[in-house]
Amino acid sequence: MPAASRLTIAILAAGVALAAPAAAEAGYPERPVRILVSFPPGGSSDLVARLLAEELSSNLGQQFVVENKPGAAGTVAATELKNADNDGYTLMLSNLTPFSVAPTRFPDTPYDPVADFSHIAYLGAVHLGMFASPELGTADMASFVEKAKAEPGTIDYGSSGVGSWGHVFAVAFENTADVELSHIPYKGSGPMRLDFRADVIPVMFDAVPQNLPNVEEGNAIPLAVSSPERLDILPDTPTFTELGYDIVAENWLGISGPAGIDAEIVDTLQGALAKALKSDDIAKQFDTWGIVRSDMSSEEFTDYVAASAKTWEPLVKQASK
Amino acid sequence: MLDNLALGYATATTPSNLFYCFVGTFLGTFIGVLPGLGPLAAVAMLLPVSFYLPPETALVMLAGVYYGAEYGGSIASILLNIPGTPSSSITCIDGYPMARQGRAGVALLMTALASFFGGVFGILVIAGLAPALAEFALLLQPADYFAVMLLGLVAASVVSNSGTLRGVMMVCLGVLLGSIGVDINSGETRFTGGVQDLRDGIGLVVVAMGLFGVSEAMMSARGATPSYATEKVSWSRFLPETGEWLRSLAPALRGSLVGSFFGTLPGTGQTVASSIGYALEKRVSRNRDQFGKGAIEGVVVPESANNAAAQTAFIPTLTLGIPGSTTMALMIGALMIHGVTPGPRLISEHPALFWGLIVSFLFGNLFLLVLNIPLIGIWVKLLQIPHYFLYPAVVVLISIGVYSIDHSLFDVWTMLGFGLLGYILRLYRFEPAPLLIGFILGPMMEEYLRRAMLLSRGDPLVFFERPGSAILIGISAVLLVLTALPRRRRKVQANEEVVESR
Numbered sequence: 124m125p126a127a128s129r130l131t132i133a134i135l136a137a138g139v140a141l142a143a144p145a146a147a148e149a150g151y152p153e154r155p156v157r158i159l160v161s162f163p164p165g166g167s168s169d170l171v172a173r174l175l176a177e178e179l180s181s182n183l184g185q186q187f188v189v190e191n192k193p194g195a196a197g198t199v200a201a202t203e204l205k206n207a208d209n210d211g212y213t214l215m216l217s218n219l220t221p222f223s224v225a226p227t228r229f230p231d232t233p234y235d236p237v238a239d240f241s242h243i244a245y246l247g248a249v250h251l252g253m254f255a256s257p258e259l260g261t262a263d264m265a266s267f268v269e270k271a272k273a274e275p276g277t278i279d280y281g282s283s284g285v286g287s288w289g290h291v292f293a294v295a296f297e298n299t300a301d302v303e304l305s306h307i308p309y310k311g312s313g314p315m316r317l318d319f320r321a322d323v324i325p326v327m328f329d330a331v332p333q334n335l336p337n338v339e340e341g342n343a344i345p346l347a348v349s350s351p352e353r354l355d356i357l358p359d360t361p362t363f364t365e366l367g368y369d370i371v372a373e374n375w376l377g378i379s380g381p382a383g384i385d386a387e388i389v390d391t392l393q394g395a396l397a398k399a400l401k402s403d404d405i406a407k408q409f410d411t412w413g414i415v416r417s418d419m420s421s422e423e424f425t426d427y428v429a430a431s432a433k434t435w436e437p438l439v440k441q442a443s444k
Numbered sequence: 445m446l447d448n449l450a451l452g453y454a455t456a457t458t459p460s461n462l463f464y465c466f467v468g469t470f471l472g473t474f475i476g477v478l479p480g481l482g483p484l485a486a487v488a489m490l491l492p493v494s495f496y497l498p499p500e501t502a503l504v505m506l507a508g509v510y511y512g513a514e515y516g517g518s519i520a521s522i523l524l525n526i527p528g529t530p531s532s533s534i535t536c537i538d539g540y541p542m543a544r545q546g547r548a549g550v551a552l553l554m555t556a557l558a559s560f561f562g563g564v565f566g567i568l569v570i571a572g573l574a575p576a577l578a579e580f581a582l583l584l585q586p587a588d589y590f591a592v593m594l595l596g597l598v599a600a601s602v603v604s605n606s607g608t609l610r611g612v613m614m615v616c617l618g619v620l621l622g623s624i625g626v627d628i629n630s631g632e633t634r635f636t637g638g639v640q641d642l643r644d645g646i647g648l649v650v651v652a653m654g655l656f657g658v659s660e661a662m663m664s665a666r667g668a669t670p671s672y673a674t675e676k677v678s679w680s681r682f683l684p685e686t687g688e689w690l691r692s693l694a695p696a697l698r699g700s701l702v703g704s705f706f707g708t709l710p711g712t713g714q715t716v717a718s719s720i721g722y723a724l725e726k727r728v729s730r731n732r733d734q735f736g737k738g739a740i741e742g743v744v745v746p747e748s749a750n751n752a753a754a755q756t757a758f759i760p761t762l763t764l765g766i767p768g769s770t771t772m773a774l775m776i777g778a779l780m781i782h783g784v785t786p787g788p789r790l791i792s793e794h795p796a797l798f799w800g801l802i803v804s805f806l807f808g809n810l811f812l813l814v815l816n817i818p819l820i821g822i823w824v825k826l827l828q829i830p831h832y833f834l835y836p837a838v839v840v841l842i843s844i845g846v847y848s849i850d851h852s853l854f855d856v857w858t859m860l861g862f863g864l865l866g867y868i869l870r871l872y873r874f875e876p877a878p879l880l881i882g883f884i885l886g887p888m889m890e891e892y893l894r895r896a897m898l899l900s901r902g903d904p905l906v907f908f909e910r911p912g913s914a915i916l917i918g919i920s921a922v923l924l925v926l927t928a929l930p931r932r933r934r935k936v937q938a939n940e941e942v943v944e945s946r
Contacts, residue, residue: 163770164488170777173492192851195643199850279899285631307898308628310891313773317766321582323899336765336787411783443631 151211151388152185158378159190159204159215161197167332167412171246171376172216174408178399183391196286197221198232205234209241209381211388217242217379219288223431227439228286237429241384244396245419245427247409248373251292251349252331252357257341259325264346264366267326271302279305280326281315286443289328291435292349292372294442296328299368319343330374331357332413349373356413370438375431376414377424393421448799449571455800456807461504464497465804468505469811472512476519477823479526479838480653480845483513487774499782500797504804506778510771511754511805514714515559515812518747519823522551524838526657530648530884531714531750533656533877534722537603538735538742545738548827549682552820554740555747556813558696562748563809565700566707566755570802574791577708577756578763584709586896587906591916592709593889596716598920599723600881602927605736609928611878614869618882619889621646629894641854650846650859651883655876657842658863661835663870682820688740695725695741699748707753708760714750719881721749723923755805762786762798 156179160172169191176187192200201221207213222236234240253264259278261267271278282289285308297304304326309315312329319327320342335356337343345360349372353362363370378396380389399405400416409416419427455461468490475486486509494502517528522539535555542551570577597615604611624635625645636642684692699721706717725745726735735742758775760766765786767773776786784794791798826834846859866876900906908914 164491164774164777166773166777167780170781173495174781177492177495190851193644194850194852195640199640284628305898307895308631310628313766317581317760317764318586320764320766321584323585333765333785336785336789340788342788408781408783411785412780 151385151391152183154212155186155188156211157188157190157213159192159200159213161193161200161216161218161221162191163193164191167249167414168216168218168376171409171412171414174405175246175378175396175399178402178405179392179395182395182398196225196228198225198229198234201225202233204379204381205239207381209383209385211380211384211392214243214378214380214392217377217428219374219431219435222379222428223375223435224286224288224291224439226432227436228443236432237425239382240379240428241382241389241421242377242379242425242428243384243389243421244378244393245417245424246376246378246396246400247414247416248350248375249330249332249412249414250354251289251328251372251374252334252360253293253296253346253348253363254319254327254329254334254338254343255346256319256322256325257344258322261346262344264361267346268300268302271300271304275303276305278326279307279324280328281307281309281319281324282328283312283315284308284310286439288372288374291438291442292370293328295370295438296363296368298441299363299370330413335413350415354413354415355410371434373431375427377428379428389421448795449803451795452799452801452803455500455796456504456803461501461800461804462807464501464505465508465808466811468508469512469808470815472509472514473516473519473812473815475509476513476516476528478516478841478845479520479524479528479657480649480842481513481848482517482529482649483510484769484771484774485845485848486510486513487771491774491778494778495781499779499784499794500800502778502782503775503797503801504808506775507758507801507805508808508811510775511563511751511808512812514750514754515556515816518555518559519552522555522743523548523823523827524657524834525660526838526842527652527880529714529750530652530880531718531753532746533652533715533880534603534718534746534750535743536656537605537722537875537877538737538739541736541738542740542743543827547738548824549820550684550688550740551743552823553682553817554684554688554692554743556816556820558692558699558744558747559751560809560813561696562700562703562751562753563755563805563812565697565748566704566752567802567805567809569704569752569756570759570805574759574763574798574802577759578788581708581760581764584912585910586892586899587910588912588916589709590889590892590896590907591913591920592706592716593885593892595916595920595923596719596885597882597889598924599716599720600878600885602723602726602923603719603881604875604878606873606875608924610874614874614876614878615882615886618879618884619886621651621879622883622886623890628891629898641852645887646858647846647849647855648884649849650855651862652880653842653846654859654862655866655869655880658839658860659866659870659876661839662863662867664831664835684740691731692740692744695729695745696748698725698728699745700752703749703752704756706749707756713753713757715881715884717749717753718746721745727923727926751809758801762790762801763788765790 158172158176160169162169172189176189179187197220204215226232226236255261261270307324318324345357347363348354348360351371472486475481487506490509518532518535521527521532521535522543525536525540527533539551601611601615627634633643702721703717707713722745725741726732729741761772767776843856846855896906
């Protein structure tokens with residue numbers, strides 16, 4: 124290839140990569156703000172970011188642009204966030220995998236989930252459900268555990284991948300309930316749900332919201348949910364804790380930035396996000412997606428992230444044995 | 445069925461839905477024509493716009509963008525030998541030689557017609573069989589999917605014009621490249637050499653654009669691409685010869701059938717459909733000697749197959765709520781933002797949306813035809829741009845396209861590396877299309893193989909006990925043996941001609 128065009132590419136690409144030069148912080152935000160999303164476009168987390176970006180754009184008078192940076196269990200996006208300027212113009216839709224699971228799972232993760240970031244606002248959480256196929260003939264957890272104990276190692280369960288929260292949680296469940304299941308890993312939830320419907324796997328651990336249509340149709344029996352309390356979207360399903368298995372899992376979502384963002388900017392963003400979450404449109408949308416909201420200050424959210432990383436550490440270690 | 449279609453017709457023909465259907469197909473075609481930007485990029489770009497539209501209209505528009513971009517992708521395949529989408533890499537095999545022979549207009553016209561034919565065929569299949577097709581996807585087990593992938597890979601090796609052995613070698617190289625990254629069964633990384641950016645494997649678009657686009661630019665710099673004859677563009681030059689019309693009908697039908705069938709399988713539909721369709725045609729066609737040298741069937745079959753598949757691919761997405769591809773995941777996203785959850789109840793709960801979309805496909809395909817036939821003249825004129833202007837521009841566009849996917853400079857460098865690889869392979873008469881298909885299908889085949897083995901607790905008989913997988917494995921074996929046997933007619937000579945014309 125001619126050197127000239129290689130140079131052109133480099134210049135063009137660099138031009139896209141770098142946002143405008145740093146500006147004075149008088150009235151934040153003065154120029155567009157990037158929100159990194161560690162998922163490819165289209166998933167529910169991506170949609171959350173897009174929805175909020177739009178709300179923030181109209182509230183704060185600057186464009187908030189969603190930038191999808193999927194890869195390596197979300198650590199690509201989180202690493203970029205850590206290395207970004209802490210001027211408030213680079214944010215991220217922070218979530219469970221890169222901040223609570225990855226640091227344990229990949230010891231070479233180049234950041235500390237708490238010290239290297241400013242955790243600005245908690246948005247909400249989605250919970251995990253354990254679903255059984257009607258074909259399995261176990262209508263509740265008690266009969267499932269009985270069956271699993273009678274036939275150790277014969278019941279297959281699906282998760283959305285080795286080291287995914289579904290897998291980590293399933294291993295924790297196996298240990299707590301003293302049962303032995305066989306793990307069938309999938310590349311994400313979609314193909315797993317297809318095989319579940321096709322009766323290839325009789326059990327799966329998956330986020331609750333996307334499975335509601337199957338529950339309503341009678342194609343999936345929710346045995347238990349991983350939330351601390353029962354979910355509004357599945358009011359008749361007990362939590363694991365209720366059933367005597369002391370395990371809770373939340374795939375939380377929040378907005379975070381690099382460490383050391385100016386307190387005023389954090390307040391501006393926190394306020395705008397709190398306002399956005401209270402708007403009817405967003406509240407309704409979050410409810411349909413099964414995202415459980417809760418009010419947290421920036422400090423509370425930071426403590427939450429730290430606690431979440433601690434909770435998951437032993438579970439992740441167990442699952443990667 | 446008629447009631448449903450009437451309801452769909454009423455929904456699809458509201459002025460705003462018609463308008464957005466047109467906008468979608470129009471923008472889709474233009475984005476799809478740009479090398480490096482395929483349906484995924486096109487749908488992702490327009491997704492935010494769809495938030496402001498009612499759900500039916502949003503889906504009609506995005507679907508238009510999607511198949512518009514699929515169509516646009518084949519334009520770049522024919523004119524520049526750069527497939528806009530993986531499934532149109534098959535179209536390159538005969539479409540590009542046609543363009544080199546000064547018959548780009550004919551190839552584009554036949555692509556438009558074959559796409560329309562395949563699209564309409566797929567729509568009729570959906571209209572008649574939607575609920576049954578959804579059930580069909582549920583009958584298949586991992587062993588069956590493994591066999592489908594295997595057949596796809598065998599078909600891809602057979603597609604090669606430089607001999608089956610070379611085809612098999614390219615497919616295997618593709619499979620190996622595809623195995624880079626995290627192994628889904630163990631969670632361990634393979635063949636990454638400790639490079640973080642390789643943890644998730646190499647991106648499909650990165651490989652495709654490098655192998656085809658960049659290497660094509662390098663070939664042109666080497667002077668291997670002759671300047672095109674700057675003849676006057678006239679209507680008569682777009683029309684195929686009389687015999688070619690008749691020759692195209694049966695292949696279009698076969699392509700549509702194959703496409704409609706494979707489109708219903710989540711995940712793989714179009715690429716498998718176009719390569720199996722092509723391989724099949726190469727076996728049954730009376731003109732098989734011309735394949736790879738600008739046979740009109742070689743354009744008609746993959747285009748009718750992948751457009752039929754593009755339509756039937758909506759069935760698992762909408763009725764099971766399970767996206768077959770990232771593009772389809774975006775469509776589901778567009779519905780979710782409007783509070784519509786795709787799933788088994790979609791057809792009964794939102795009949796206007798479902799049938800409106802199906803009927804809009806019909807209008808969309810019609811728009812594509814009406815839109816593109818007049819544009820053929822303009823596309824062909826593109827070829828008159830001197831290649832020392834055209835190809836650098838193409839490389840810049842590709843680089844931007846690749847960069848835009850994950851905002852990764854690593855991807856751009858990798859793509860340029862694949863350009864070099866593609867260039868070397870071409871110098872030694874290896875074709876990139878089988879490599880690309882091996883790269884796509886190989887990892888999926890491995891995934892299903894290992895899943896089937898996990899489920900059977902290590903018993904390989906599972907592949908022969910299930911009738912579906914047993915039959916498909918049988919077909920693959922027969923296809924491979926048939927092709928490997930020496931062909932009677934002038935095989936060596938044919939190969940040499942191919943090399944010269946490429």
